[in-house]
Amino acid sequence: MAELERKKMINLNVDIAIIGGGPAGLAAAVSAYENGAKNIIVLDRNGWIGGILTQCIHDGFGVEETGISLTGPEYADMYIKKSQKYGIKFMNETMVLQIGRNKTIRAINKKGLFDIKAKSIILAMGCREKTRWSVLIPGDRPSGIYTAGVAQAFINLYNIMVGKNVVILGSGDIGLIMARRLKFEGANVIGVVEILPHASGLPRNVVQCLDDYDIPLYLNHTVTYIKGRERLECVTIAQIDEKRNIIKGTEREIKCDTLLLSLGLIPENELSMKAGVEIDKVTGGPIVSQSFETTVPGIFACGNCLQVYDTVDLLAIDAKKAGEYALNKTITQDKNITIQAGEGVRYVIPQIINKPGKIHFTLRVEKKMKTPMLHVISDKKKIFKKKLPWANPANMIDFYLDISKEIINNKDSIEVSLNDK
């Protein structure tokens, strides 16, 4: 019976299997090849390669990496061409159902069910958008409420117009980009509503997407009610105080047929969790070492399923490392030390270091600082100090640091902190 069962499956053996063919999966694949891996396969749910890049037809991708401002599809194409040259295999419209024991991936596509045995697995599933219900906006349940990414897919991939009179909640980058995109397509973009006292997206996007087109940004505001029994008819927006309570008397109704939500992104890790990978409660992504290996040996993680990155350039740096190390997975573990997020720091990646060397750290701060000073402390001693030009929660901070054998051997943890001097 088991014999028969096995025959129904299509079996594959690979060196590295990468789950997700977006920017992280592509960068990891290319890097893995360039570092000597040969038998690489990338599995992706969509009918195309490039993930979310394909619908990001605006430019701004790869500025730091290539010196040129590319569109999403151009940026993806750069990696796709390399991948093709390297003979990296892609399986499209292929959904990974689970990661089993011994790093065997169960996947499905129109050809059937697959069991893919990999020496190493790289998780690169990306993230999903928060919905109306992540923040529980009360009211009716009409049509016309889209997450910004879904609206972007309809407009850019399928030429379908989602609305005429649009309010955008959340000033994340996708929300800002979509404000401009909808304006280009002739929609009336009434405004962008942001609960924080500052925009969540990159400053350049605020200028290029809102200011340049006279689209108002309502800071310290939120949508408090949704009205419309069939299609959306109007939303109520209100000003909020420091404790995020609605300031009475500031509520006003705005007539609109469409509400776009740009509320933030959630790393996709249902597969990782089922595979036994330990998740960091703050990042929502796997806990990884400096080689981007998760707590399950041989399973690596990169891209937005690890943490939500600000730019593709920064994401690619780490994804390439994951690709590089996934091959050399036989790491002689000197000793595990943990990296603690200290004062002012929300989280730091990697969370574990088990080998000395030059390490790329990424972190996010808890709140805005004017003259921040970054400290790395080991055994009560400062081993690193750096003055930063700014710090705010919307922007990721990254730095390189050489971690010596002595530091690893000395203590069980090091601490990264930031203070405003």
Added chain:
Amino acid sequence: MIHRQMKNFHIAIIGGGVIGSAIAWELSKYKLNIVVFEKSSDVASGTSKANSGVIHSGINSPTGSLKARFCIEGNKIFQNLSDKLGFQLKWVGKYIVAKNKEESKEIVKLKRVGINNGISGLEIIDGKDVKSKEPNISCYKALWVPTAGIILPYSFTISLAENAVENNVNFMLETEVLDLQKKKDTFFIKTNNGDFQSQILVNSAGINCRDIVSMLEEPDFNVYPCRGEYLVLDKKYSNLINSMIYPVPPKRLDVLGIHITPTIEGNILLGPSAEYIDDPLDKRTTKKMMKTLFDKAKELIPSLPDNSAINAYSGIRCKLVFKEKGGWSDYRMEESKKTPGLINLIGIESPGLTAAPAIAKEITKIVSKSIKLKVKENFKTLKFQNKRFSELSTKEQSNLIRNDESWGRIICRCENITEHEVIKALSNPLGAQTLSSVKFRCRAGMGRCQGGFCTQHIVRIIEEKFKININKIKLKSKNSNLFYGRTREKEDD
């Protein structure tokens, strides 16, 4: 959908909720021409989809009441219906928990009513024994009700309606009854989709039942809409409870109180609240009630995590007694004395879902008094759903994909729903083709991303396979369009 000449029916049913659909299916066993008018774009569009989905045991209604009688009768036939029609049913049982000595007196009373109603297996259990079965529940004592179960209420209603269609009942969706007249022995029914006639008129319009009556006669009752809000929790919290957890019912309002209900699919429901409102169509959710639901649920499960909800909705109870009078009244199901041939179903609130199949049998009896019923020899049963693809064995899955590759394309990645299942949902015999129709039939879009990934693929299927213009693609009702045309007609190269 309906031929021009086919405008005369033996029976016209107004409302395609669970009651209307159950009656239509029961009557479809006989040689009758039947039509159902439903103003929404699909059946189960009102309260029938927005409730706890509980098959009640019958302990909550006074002995001898219609509520108790039909609930108990319904409860007994549900397993058979589930087997036959193919909607899922699980007898998960229910704990009614008493937090203290005072409340434990109430569960003793409930047990007594239950015994009087002939319900078996009722047990009063100590808190520590509850804890061994439900580790997240702390209570003083609890009444264990083993004969309570759960279903997906919309699946049940859809399976009844689709089976009725298979047996030649005409369902007219997006068809609102605008006017009714009775001349001699015939009802003249005016709708936005044409005029029709029938010998018998069944009023199962739910919360709108009074509006229908008043088209023919002066109603002798009032309807008091009472809204109940719910929160749906992410599946990852499904192991918080195994059975339904109910509080001791609050004395006023005649409702069962905010309870915690597992669902067939592994989500947990919190709710419903109870709030009398003026407008029966006002199905809003409110910040206040969302908080109340969480607070009340936390009284039952202190470890309930915050931010665990993935959706919120509300349903409207059809109450016949206003708030100040305490809310309790019995069902009314009877042929009108003033307008013979008009069969009214009034005030069918909880346990209406459980009672529906028994009520349908009762209505069939009433119909048989004026029309001689002849059994249809070729009555067919269509299983609403066998197992989902994701529940099948590897071998079964492989075989399906080999025969039809659309089984191999996952459309909804949160719930692992395949293209085949989406196409099947869109090919339903009722002709309901909204996004909600897909969601309620195969669950695509009901997971934690709430359609973020699958909506675009479903829209493409609706457009390409079903040739529906994108401007006609709807979320759930006639005017709930999703799109405003194309940005450009031809894709640029």
